Amino acid sequence: MQQILLAINAGSSSVKFQVFAAADASLERRVSGLLDGIGSQPRLIIRDGTGAVLVDKSFALATVASVEAAQEIVGDWLEAAQELIGGKLTAIGHRVVHGGADFTRPVLIDDAVLARIVALTPLAPLHQPKNLAPIRAWARRRPDLPQVACFDTAFHRGHGELADRFAIPDALYQEGIRRYGFHGLSYEYIAQRVPEVFPGLARGRIIVAHLGNGCSLCALKDGRSIDSTMGFTALDGIPMGTRPGALDPGIVLYLMREKGMDAAAIEHFLYHQCGLKGLSGISNDVRLLEASAEPSARLALDHFVYRITKEIGALAAVLGGIDALVFTAGIGENGTEMRRHIVTGSAWLGLTIDETANRTRQLDLSATATGPRVLMIPTDEELMIARHTRDVLAAR
Numbered sequence: 001m002q003q004i005l006l007a008i009n010a011g012s013s014s015v016k017f018q019v020f021a022a023a024d025a026s027l028e029r030r031v032s033g034l035l036d037g038i039g040s041q042p043r044l045i046i047r048d049g050t051g052a053v054l055v056d057k058s059f060a061l062a063t064v065a066s067v068e069a070a071q072e073i074v075g076d077w078l079e080a081a082q083e084l085i086g087g088k089l090t091a092i093g094h095r096v097v098h099g100g101a102d103f104t105r106p107v108l109i110d111d112a113v114l115a116r117i118v119a120l121t122p123l124a125p126l127h128q129p130k131n132l133a134p135i136r137a138w139a140r141r142r143p144d145l146p147q148v149a150c151f152d153t154a155f156h157r158g159h160g161e162l163a164d165r166f167a168i169p170d171a172l173y174q175e176g177i178r179r180y181g182f183h184g185l186s187y188e189y190i191a192q193r194v195p196e197v198f199p200g201l202a203r204g205r206i207i208v209a210h211l212g213n214g215c216s217l218c219a220l221k222d223g224r225s226i227d228s229t230m231g232f233t234a235l236d237g238i239p240m241g242t243r244p245g246a247l248d249p250g251i252v253l254y255l256m257r258e259k260g261m262d263a264a265a266i267e268h269f270l271y272h273q274c275g276l277k278g279l280s281g282i283s284n285d286v287r288l289l290e291a292s293a294e295p296s297a298r299l300a301l302d303h304f305v306y307r308i309t310k311e312i313g314a315l316a317a318v319l320g321g322i323d324a325l326v327f328t329a330g331i332g333e334n335g336t337e338m339r340r341h342i343v344t345g346s347a348w349l350g351l352t353i354d355e356t357a358n359r360t361r362q363l364d365l366s367a368t369a370t371g372p373r374v375l376m377i378p379t380d381e382e383l384m385i386a387r388h389t390r391d392v393l394a395a396r
C-alpha cells in the first residue's frame with residue numbers, strides 16, 4: 001500500500017509541513033507548507049511538488065493563536081486536498097528537539113514515549129512544548145494515525161565520551177547533564193546528501209555549518225557526527241539570531257546577584273534578547289543588519305563571523321583536518337556575504353571561495369579544483385523526518 005506521510009517541523013511561531021507519497025524506496029514530495037506568524041500575523045503558504053503556490057492566505061490572530069490551532073488549519077486543508085496528495089494520510093512524523101540520552105533513534109509514539117518526551121521539557125523549555133503541541137493535536141484529531149518522533153539530538157548520540165562530557169562531577173553527567181547537540185535531522189540529511197553529490201567525500205572530515213535562526217556547527221567523520229558546538233541546551237556554541245552561544249557561566253551568576261534576575265528572566269534574556277539582535281540592538285535578521293549603516297550592525301555581523309571561524313578551527317582540530325565545509329539553512333544557503341567572510345577567515349585551513357559560484361549559489365563554491373571543498377547544500381529536515389517515519393513503520 002502507498003503510504004502518505006505528513007512531516008511536521010514545529011518551531012516557536014511557525015509550523016513547516018510537507019506531505020510525501022512513499023512508494024518502494026522513493027519519497028515523492030506532494031506538498032510543502034509553512035504557517036508562520038502564529039500568535040502575531042498568521043499566514044499560510046502551501047506549494048505543490050513543483051513549487052507552484054497553491055495557497056497564500058492570511059488569518060486573523062485569534063484564528064491561529066497557537067501551534068495547536070495551526071494543526072486544525074493544516075489538517076482541514078489536507079483533508080480537502082486528498083486527491084492532490086494521493087489519498088488519506090497514513091502516518092505523521094514530527095521533529096522533536098530533545099531526545100535526551102535514551103532516544104538514540106526515531107520511535108513510534110505511544111503513551112509511555114509521550115511521557116518521556118514530556119519529561120525532557122526542562123532540557124528544552126521553549127522548544128519541546130512547541131513540538132509536543134502538534135503531537136497532541138493530531139492524536140486528538142486522528143487517533144488512528146501512527147505518529148513517529150524524530151529527535152534532533154539522536155544523530156549526535158554516537159559522540160565519544162570526551163566530546164559528550166562537561167568538566168563537572170560524574171553524578172551530574174549520570175543525571176543527564178551532557179553535550180547533546182541539536183539540528184541533528186539537518187546534519188543527518190547533509191551526511192546522506194554529501195556522498196550523493198560528492199562520492200569522494202563519503203568518508204571525509206566535514207564541518208557542516210547550519211546557520212539559520214538557530215545556528216550550530218557539526219563535525220562529521222565517515223558520515224557520523226563526532227562533535228557539535230551545541231551542548232546541553234540549544235543555547236551553547238556560536239551566536240544565533242537571539243541567543244548568545246557559549247557564555248561564561250559567571251555572567252549568569254552576575255545577572256542573578258547584581259541584576260536580581262530570576263531563572264525565568266534569565267531564560268527569556270538568553271533565548272530572546274542576545275545574539276545578533278542583542279549585539280546590534282537592531283535585529284536578529286542578517287538581511288536587515290547587512291542593509292544597515294549602523295556600526296553596531298557591522299559589529300554584530302563581524303562578531304558572528306569571528307565566533308564561527310573560531311569554532312571551525314576547533315572542530316578542524318577535533319577532526320584532524322578538514323576535507324569540506326558545508327553551508328546550510330537560511331543564512332548558510334542565502335547569506336552570500338556571510339559565506340565569503342567565514343571562508344576568508346578560514347583560509348588557513350586551505351578553504352577558498354569563488355565569488356561567482358558564491359553569488360550564483362552553486363553547489364561547489366571552492367575557487368580551486370583540488371584541496372578541501374566549500375559546499376552549499378540546502379537542508380531538508382522534513383524529508384529526513386519522512387524517511388525516518390517510513391522506516392519506523394516498515395520495521396513495525
Ligand code: AMP
Binds near residue numbers: 212213335
Ligand atoms: P532558517 O531558520 O533556516 O529559516 O533561517 C532564517 C534566517 O535566515 C533569517 O533569520 C535570516 O537571518 C537568514 N536569511 C534568510 N535569507 C537571507 C539572505 N538572503 N541573506 C542573509 N541571511 C538570510
